[in-house]
Amino acid sequence: MSQDLLEVYNLTVNVGKFSLKDINFLMGPGDYVIILGPTGCGKTIFLESIAGLRALNKGALFLNGKEITHLPPEHRYMGFAYQDSLLYPFMSVKENILFGAKARKMAGGPEILRRMEQLAAAMNITHLLDRYPRFLSGGERQRVSLARAILTRPPLLLLDEPLSALDQQTRHTMQELLREIHHTEGIGIIHVTHDFSEALQLGKRMLVLHDGQVEQEGEPLEIFYHPATEFVAKFLHGxxxxxxxxxxxxxxxxxxxxxxxxxxxxxxxxxxxxxxxxxxxxxxxxxxxxxxxxxxxxxxxxxxxxxxxxxxxxxxxxxxxxxxxxxxxxxxxxxxxxxxxxxxxxxxxxxxxxxxxxxxxxxxx
The missing domain is CATH 2.40.50.100 (RNA polymerase II/Efflux pump adaptor protein, barrel-sandwich hybrid domain)
Structure with a gap:
């Protein structure tokens, strides 16, 4: 039996008056999991808690069988990409992609440079490597952000609404790219969105969050046709x-x-x-x-x-x-x-x- 990639037990996080409440969640190797819910339901807080950017008030996290509950973000070795690509404006595209590897003292070697060139080619940004972020389109910035996030081959990639600010055609192109990354890299992905059509296109499993709690978990189409609660039915446009x-x-x-x-x-x-x-x-x-x-x-x-x-x-x-x-x-x-x-x-x-x-x-x- 294969070991779970990520184990989340009784995750509770208090942020002001809002709380994520006793979330339990298991994720297998290579899973593509969608976290779906309305604005303010706790999707980003959940993702940041897994990444180590927020401390847990209660609960435990395990990655590949190792407890990471109290590890700082840099020792969890996860990739993370936000809706805003968060590229460094004073660095070139190449320098931005290599930044994560540099922070882990992996940059500069021939293997990591080959990896960077392969990713740039796969994402069609080779011709942009010497440019600076201000000269890039929204879709190009997100490709650079994704390349940076997966350069060091993390076991888990966390995506916080990475496509929501893109136009429809660019969003479709990026969905194809994410499918290809998931297939070729064999990486586990947790993808936060409020767009159910995006969930159908990409996710193998889905968690619907509401007011800090998991309202329903399952395959996207199963949840669409068989919502467990009236909230889920209404949110999925019943x-x-x-x-x-x-x-x-x-x-x-x-x-x-x-x-x-x-x-x-x-x-x-x-x-x-x-x-x-x-x-x-x-x-x-x-x-x-x-x-x-x-x-x-x-x-x-x-x-x-x-x-x-x-x-x-x-x-x-x-x-x-x-x-x-x-x-x-x-x-x-x-x-x-x-x-x-x-x-x-x-x-x-x-x-x-x-x-x-x-x-x-x-x-x-």
Missing amino acids: ENLIPGRVLRQGGEQWFEYGDGDFLLGPLPKNCLTEGLSKSGKLSTLLIRSGSIRLSRAAEGPAAANCWTARIKSVIIGSTHVDVYCNGNGRWQASLSLAEWQGLDLRRGEQVSLSVSPEHLHVIAQ
Whole structure:
């Protein structure tokens, strides 16, 4: 069995009136972990605590099986890159990249210079080595910052919203670069962001933080479709969130809300342990907009999980169309551009909406 790269036990850090509270977390070698959450939830404090930039009020940290709880940052041998690249303005790009190695008395040797040249080539900044930071674009500065952070082959790279200040095209390029670094270097990465699309692109695992605590941990897509709490569902833009209650009728489980009901599939084990199998349990239903099928209004009685609504508004994007409807509540459905064009519908027209039981997710209150 491989040893965990990073072990975090009962991590508690108090900063003024804010606290990170009893965070437990294990990270395997080569993992790419996303820390996701809103502004002020403690993401950066968590990262700085791992790096040794903040002292713990309680808890313990282990890196490759060795306790590092009380080690200073320079003895933890981690790479760190902030949103602001924090390059030294009086140093050239080459000098900035070599700075971390110099601090560890590794700079100047042929091996570290070859390593610097290889990284510069991989990140397409060889032609910038003699320039100074003020002459670089935002994306170029972040590449230099990443090269500096991984020059000495740290076992763990910490990234604090490194892409948030970049334009969309540069952000996409940097995501490709981070994937390549993760693959070729075999380095473990903890990446802080508030952007879920970034988490989907890069992360193998994800922790959602809220008010200094871990709200949910798992694979990004699993959390997206099966949020554990209403906060996670709302933070990940849960489009159709409906308060109601779970009922059992004739051996089937239904979700009843003010304007109708839905036939549910088998409830997941975590829902059963939270008591949702009990008839009448208050809960919230999540239906992702992409799970709702939209078609021209059908005649005759409606089947289970099928209802009629009227198109209120339509927002056409570059890859998909969001359709907002009223009928037994308010609904949002998402279709591909091709699907929408094939339906040839307009605002105000009546449509049929339907959803499969397996696409209904119940959240305990």
